[in-house]
Amino acid sequence: MQSLTDVQNTAFMAIGPSRIAALSLLALSQGQSDSADTEPKAVLDLSVQRLNAAYAMLGSGLDELLEECRYSLPEPLEAKRKACRQVLQPLHKAISKSEQDVLQQLRAIPGLSDLCLFQLEPVISDFLKDMVHNLREAQQLREVQREENMRTTIANAESVGRNIKFISFNASIEAARIGDMGKGFAVIATEIRDLSGKTQTLLEEISSYLKH
Structure with a gap:
Protein backbone atom coordinates (compact mmCIF):
# COMPACT_ATOMS: atom_id res chain seq x y z
CA MET A 1 0.00 0.00 0.00
CA GLN A 2 1.26 3.46 -0.88
CA SER A 3 1.95 6.01 1.81
CA LEU A 4 0.30 9.42 1.84
CA THR A 5 3.70 10.84 0.91
CA ASP A 6 3.59 8.74 -2.28
CA VAL A 7 0.08 10.03 -3.00
CA GLN A 8 1.25 13.59 -2.43
CA ASN A 9 4.15 13.21 -4.88
CA THR A 10 2.07 11.45 -7.53
CA ALA A 11 -0.72 14.04 -7.36
CA PHE A 12 1.69 16.98 -7.39
CA MET A 13 3.52 15.67 -10.46
CA ALA A 14 0.23 15.17 -12.30
CA ILE A 15 -1.45 18.46 -11.36
CA GLY A 16 1.44 20.93 -11.15
CA PRO A 17 2.38 20.96 -14.89
CA SER A 18 -1.16 22.07 -15.81
CA ARG A 19 -0.14 25.64 -14.99
CA ILE A 20 2.59 25.84 -17.63
CA ALA A 21 0.42 23.81 -20.01
CA ALA A 22 -2.33 26.43 -19.80
CA LEU A 23 0.16 29.20 -20.61
CA SER A 24 1.50 27.20 -23.55
CA LEU A 25 -2.00 26.71 -24.93
CA LEU A 26 -2.68 30.41 -24.56
CA ALA A 27 0.49 31.24 -26.50
CA LEU A 28 -0.41 28.76 -29.24
CA SER A 29 -3.95 30.10 -29.52
CA GLN A 30 -2.48 33.56 -30.05
CA GLY A 31 -0.08 32.29 -32.71
CA GLN A 32 2.97 32.52 -30.43
CA SER A 33 5.62 29.98 -29.44
CA ASP A 34 7.94 29.82 -26.46
CA SER A 35 10.86 28.76 -28.64
CA ALA A 36 11.60 28.99 -32.33
CA ASP A 37 13.15 25.53 -32.15
CA THR A 38 10.03 23.93 -30.72
CA GLU A 39 7.39 22.50 -33.04
CA PRO A 40 3.95 23.95 -32.20
CA LYS A 41 2.39 20.48 -32.57
CA ALA A 42 4.80 19.02 -30.01
CA VAL A 43 3.97 21.84 -27.59
CA LEU A 44 0.26 21.33 -28.22
CA ASP A 45 0.44 17.57 -27.68
CA LEU A 46 2.44 17.91 -24.47
CA SER A 47 0.14 20.63 -23.13
CA VAL A 48 -2.95 18.57 -23.90
CA GLN A 49 -1.38 15.55 -22.21
CA ARG A 50 -0.54 17.57 -19.09
CA LEU A 51 -3.98 19.12 -18.81
CA ASN A 52 -5.70 15.77 -19.27
CA ALA A 53 -3.47 14.23 -16.60
CA ALA A 54 -4.22 17.06 -14.16
CA TYR A 55 -7.96 16.94 -14.79
CA ALA A 56 -8.03 13.16 -14.32
CA MET A 57 -5.95 13.32 -11.15
CA LEU A 58 -8.18 16.03 -9.66
CA GLY A 59 -11.12 13.69 -10.24
CA SER A 60 -11.16 9.92 -9.87
CA GLY A 61 -7.37 9.61 -9.93
CA LEU A 62 -6.87 11.26 -6.55
CA ASP A 63 -9.96 9.53 -5.15
CA GLU A 64 -8.51 6.11 -6.00
CA LEU A 65 -5.13 6.91 -4.47
CA LEU A 66 -6.68 8.23 -1.27
CA GLU A 67 -9.09 5.31 -1.02
CA GLU A 68 -6.16 2.89 -1.26
CA CYS A 69 -4.58 4.72 1.69
CA ARG A 70 -7.92 4.81 3.54
CA TYR A 71 -7.81 8.58 3.77
CA SER A 72 -10.08 11.41 2.67
CA LEU A 73 -9.34 15.10 2.30
CA PRO A 74 -10.87 17.49 4.83
CA GLU A 75 -13.86 19.45 3.50
CA PRO A 76 -12.04 22.80 2.98
CA LEU A 77 -9.34 21.07 0.93
CA GLU A 78 -11.94 19.07 -0.95
CA ALA A 79 -13.63 22.35 -1.90
CA LYS A 80 -10.33 23.64 -3.26
CA ARG A 81 -9.93 20.49 -5.33
CA LYS A 82 -13.37 21.05 -6.87
CA ALA A 83 -12.39 24.65 -7.60
CA CYS A 84 -9.35 23.36 -9.51
CA ARG A 85 -11.51 21.05 -11.59
CA GLN A 86 -13.88 23.91 -12.30
CA VAL A 87 -11.16 26.31 -13.43
CA LEU A 88 -9.66 23.63 -15.69
CA GLN A 89 -12.99 22.57 -17.16
CA PRO A 90 -13.14 25.09 -20.06
CA LEU A 91 -9.65 24.13 -21.18
CA HIS A 92 -10.36 20.43 -20.76
CA LYS A 93 -13.53 20.73 -22.81
CA ALA A 94 -11.67 22.54 -25.59
CA ILE A 95 -8.82 20.03 -25.82
CA SER A 96 -11.26 17.13 -25.88
CA LYS A 97 -12.24 18.13 -29.42
CA SER A 98 -10.51 16.75 -32.49
CA GLU A 99 -6.90 17.88 -32.86
CA GLN A 100 -7.51 20.30 -35.73
CA ASP A 101 -10.23 22.08 -33.73
CA VAL A 102 -8.34 22.47 -30.45
CA LEU A 103 -6.88 25.91 -31.08
CA GLN A 104 -10.16 27.12 -32.52
CA GLN A 105 -12.01 25.85 -29.45
CA LEU A 106 -9.46 27.53 -27.19
CA ARG A 107 -9.91 30.87 -28.92
CA ALA A 108 -13.66 30.54 -28.39
CA ILE A 109 -13.28 30.40 -24.59
CA PRO A 110 -14.48 33.71 -23.11
CA GLY A 111 -11.69 35.46 -21.23
CA LEU A 112 -9.07 32.87 -22.15
CA SER A 113 -6.16 35.17 -21.32
CA ASP A 114 -7.58 36.08 -17.93
CA LEU A 115 -8.30 32.41 -17.22
CA CYS A 116 -4.79 31.22 -18.05
CA LEU A 117 -2.85 34.17 -16.66
CA PHE A 118 -4.72 35.16 -13.52
CA GLN A 119 -7.32 32.55 -12.49
CA LEU A 120 -5.86 29.12 -13.02
CA GLU A 121 -2.40 29.55 -11.49
CA PRO A 122 -3.41 30.82 -8.01
CA VAL A 123 -6.22 28.27 -7.64
CA ILE A 124 -4.01 25.33 -8.61
CA SER A 125 -1.04 26.54 -6.57
CA ASP A 126 -3.16 27.13 -3.46
CA PHE A 127 -4.61 23.63 -3.65
CA LEU A 128 -1.20 22.01 -4.18
CA LYS A 129 0.31 23.90 -1.24
CA ASP A 130 -2.49 22.88 1.12
CA MET A 131 -2.61 19.32 -0.20
CA VAL A 132 1.12 18.82 0.40
CA HIS A 133 0.84 20.26 3.91
CA ASN A 134 -2.22 18.15 4.78
CA LEU A 135 -0.91 14.84 3.46
CA ARG A 136 2.52 15.36 5.01
CA GLU A 137 1.02 16.00 8.44
CA ALA A 138 -1.37 13.06 8.08
CA GLN A 139 1.50 10.73 7.14
CA GLN A 140 3.61 11.92 10.08
CA LEU A 141 0.67 11.30 12.42
CA ARG A 142 0.26 7.80 11.00
CA GLU A 143 3.94 7.05 11.53
CA VAL A 144 3.76 8.22 15.15
CA GLN A 145 0.66 6.08 15.72
CA ARG A 146 2.32 3.08 14.06
Missing part, protein backbone atom coordinates in the same frame (compact mmCIF):
# COMPACT_ATOMS: atom_id res chain seq x y z
CA GLU A 147 5.34 3.39 16.35
CA GLU A 148 3.09 3.62 19.39
CA ASN A 149 1.21 0.52 18.28
CA MET A 150 4.47 -1.33 17.73
CA ARG A 151 5.73 -0.38 21.19
CA THR A 152 2.47 -1.57 22.73
CA THR A 153 2.63 -4.86 20.84
CA ILE A 154 6.27 -5.41 21.84
CA ALA A 155 5.46 -4.62 25.48
CA ASN A 156 2.64 -7.18 25.39
CA ALA A 157 4.93 -9.76 23.80
CA GLU A 158 7.58 -9.10 26.44
CA SER A 159 4.97 -9.68 29.14
CA VAL A 160 3.95 -12.98 27.55
CA GLY A 161 7.61 -13.98 27.31
CA ARG A 162 8.15 -13.30 31.00
CA ASN A 163 5.08 -15.38 31.88
CA ILE A 164 6.27 -18.29 29.73
CA LYS A 165 9.68 -18.11 31.40
CA PHE A 166 8.04 -18.16 34.81
CA ILE A 167 5.80 -21.08 33.90
CA SER A 168 8.72 -23.08 32.47
CA PHE A 169 10.71 -22.39 35.65
CA ASN A 170 7.85 -23.75 37.76
CA ALA A 171 7.58 -26.73 35.42
CA SER A 172 11.27 -27.49 35.99
CA ILE A 173 10.73 -27.46 39.75
CA GLU A 174 7.77 -29.81 39.47
CA ALA A 175 9.75 -32.10 37.17
CA ALA A 176 12.58 -32.25 39.72
CA ARG A 177 10.14 -33.27 42.43
CA ILE A 178 9.04 -36.39 40.60
CA GLY A 179 12.60 -37.56 40.04
CA ASP A 180 13.66 -39.68 37.08
CA MET A 181 10.19 -39.69 35.54
CA GLY A 182 10.36 -35.92 35.13
CA LYS A 183 13.82 -35.66 33.53
CA GLY A 184 12.52 -35.47 29.96
CA PHE A 185 9.95 -32.89 30.89
CA ALA A 186 12.60 -30.88 32.73
CA VAL A 187 14.75 -30.74 29.58
CA ILE A 188 11.80 -29.42 27.55
CA ALA A 189 10.96 -26.86 30.23
CA THR A 190 14.55 -25.66 30.26
CA GLU A 191 14.57 -25.27 26.47
CA ILE A 192 11.31 -23.34 26.62
CA ARG A 193 12.77 -21.06 29.28
CA ASP A 194 15.92 -20.44 27.23
CA LEU A 195 13.90 -19.72 24.09
CA SER A 196 11.66 -17.36 26.04
CA GLY A 197 14.72 -15.50 27.33
CA LYS A 198 16.19 -15.12 23.84
CA THR A 199 12.85 -13.90 22.49
CA GLN A 200 12.54 -11.34 25.27
CA THR A 201 16.08 -10.08 24.59
CA LEU A 202 15.24 -9.68 20.90
CA LEU A 203 12.05 -7.77 21.71
CA GLU A 204 13.96 -5.48 24.06
CA GLU A 205 16.47 -4.74 21.29
CA ILE A 206 13.66 -3.89 18.83
CA SER A 207 12.03 -1.68 21.44
CA SER A 208 15.32 0.18 21.99
CA TYR A 209 15.60 0.88 18.25
CA LEU A 210 12.13 2.45 18.24
CA LYS A 211 13.05 4.73 21.15
CA HIS A 212 15.98 6.29 19.29
